[in-house]
Amino acid sequence: MTRYDLALIGFGGVNRALAELIVERGHDLTAELGFGLRVVAITDLRAGTLVRLDGIDLAPLLAAAELNFSGMAGGSPEPRNEWVIRDVPADIIAEATFTNPADGEPAVSHVRWALESGKHVCTTNKGPAALHGRALRELATRNGVRFEFEGAVMSGTPVLRTARRMFGGLTVSRVEGVMNGTSNYILGRLEKGMDLAAAVAEAQALGYAEADPTADVEGYDVQLKLMILANEVFGASLTRADIRCVGISGITGQDVRDAAGKGLRWKLVGSAARRPDGTVEAWVAPVALPDGHPLAGVSGLMNAVAFHTDLLGTVAVSGPGAGRTETAYALLSDIISIHERCGAKAAAMEGASRV
Numbered sequence: 268m269t270r271y272d273l274a275l276i277g278f279g280g281v282n283r284a285l286a287e288l289i290v291e292r293g294h295d296l297t298a299e300l301g302f303g304l305r306v307v308a309i310t311d312l313r314a315g316t317l318v319r320l321d322g323i324d325l326a327p328l329l330a331a332a333e334l335n336f337s338g339m340a341g342g343s344p345e346p347r348n349e350w351v352i353r354d355v356p357a358d359i360i361a362e363a364t365f366t367n368p369a370d371g372e373p374a375v376s377h378v379r380w381a382l383e384s385g386k387h388v389c390t391t392n393k394g395p396a397a398l399h400g401r402a403l404r405e406l407a408t409r410n411g412v413r414f415e416f417e418g419a420v421m422s423g424t425p426v427l428r429t430a431r432r433m434f435g436g437l438t439v440s441r442v443e444g445v446m447n448g449t450s451n452y453i454l455g456r457l458e459k460g461m462d463l464a465a466a467v468a469e470a471q472a473l474g475y476a477e478a479d480p481t482a483d484v485e486g487y488d489v490q491l492k493l494m495i496l497a498n499e500v501f502g503a504s505l506t507r508a509d510i511r512c513v514g515i516s517g518i519t520g521q522d523v524r525d526a527a528g529k530g531l532r533w534k535l536v537g538s539a540a541r542r543p544d545g546t547v548e549a550w551v552a553p554v555a556l557p558d559g560h561p562l563a564g565v566s567g568l569m570n571a572v573a574f575h576t577d578l579l580g581t582v583a584v585s586g587p588g589a590g591r592t593e594t595a596y597a598l599l600s601d602i603i604s605i606h607e608r609c610g611a612k613a614a615a616m617e618g619a620s621r622v
């Protein structure tokens with residue numbers, strides 16, 4: 268049976284939730300998917316580094332109120348990210364550090380070190396895929412490994428994989444989405460009479476907002492997600508400078524309530540469309556959508572993306588866009604994809620060569 272050794276970079280909500288899935292569902296997943304998962308290394312800004320090549324016992328770590336790896340066998344107080352990524356013999360690096368919208372670091376380096384070392388990467392971080400997606404994908408190809416990032420857009424809801432794998436033979440002319448749960452939640456609270464600051468605080472308390480909620484409120488989070496999505500759908504190489512970006516800070520509760528009275532819903536929309544000359548036009552802005560629009564009914568923390576296609580008309584994918592378990596599921600789906608693309612093929616070839 269195939270088994271993948273994982274190194275978890277960042278042990279906040281998302282990688283912890285992945286560890287929980289491995290502890291709680293490991294056996295079922297093995298039975299269903301045909302491979303096992305073992306965590307051999309964890310690094311974390313606060314807890315330090317823990318390496319156990321015979322497999323880390325995850326349950327006590329998940330039960331601990333506060334983690335400090337330095338007193339444990341195989342533990343040290345500093346997060347030794349580069350050493351773990353490059354030198355610890357793991358098969359897959361699960362990268363779940365914070366997104367830095369300016370230059371994507373340190374996640375971009377994490378991904379690069381892993382791919383250079385011949386390790387597969389799955390990441391929920393938007394920075395590497397949005398800002399250096401093409402170069403990192405080429406690096407992965409040169410090294411015979413996979414760079415997967417489903418969780419960067421709409422958490423575990425498989426919007427990128429749908430775009431990549433399910434639309435063969437269709438022409439997509441435009442893609443538009445509500446891709447930020449925090450701003451959508453805030454707009455919903457404004458509609459109910461709450462003010463912006465209180466609504467932001469509530470979204471932060473729920474754990475959906477970015478470390479700095481400016482990215483949610485001012486649209487930069489959607490801008491990164493739209494770069495990833497448009498590059499996937501149109502093979503474009505959009506940069507942040509290519510995407511005009513307006514957030515929701517200029518929308519008042521009165522605007523939202525007035526619109527609702529007229530059957531309109533304000534949504535922070537990210538849109539990308541192919542121009543007749545083949546280039547891609549993309550923008551992020553609040554739009555008052557009429558009730559019948561496929562994105563108008565996306566409420567609260569839900570996200571949705573509508574693909575406008577030639578043969579099917581509009582196809583929409585909707586589901587959760589954030590949340591620790593939902594995002595951890597994205598990592599699991601990336602690991603399944605790595606297995607399907609690489610592991611299962613290698614196992615079949617090995618079996619065939621033995622025959």
Ligand code: HSE
Pocket residue numbers: 419421422446447448449450475476477483488588589590
């Ligand atoms: N802050 C993001 C959101 C989290 O609210 O959608 C997921 O990228």
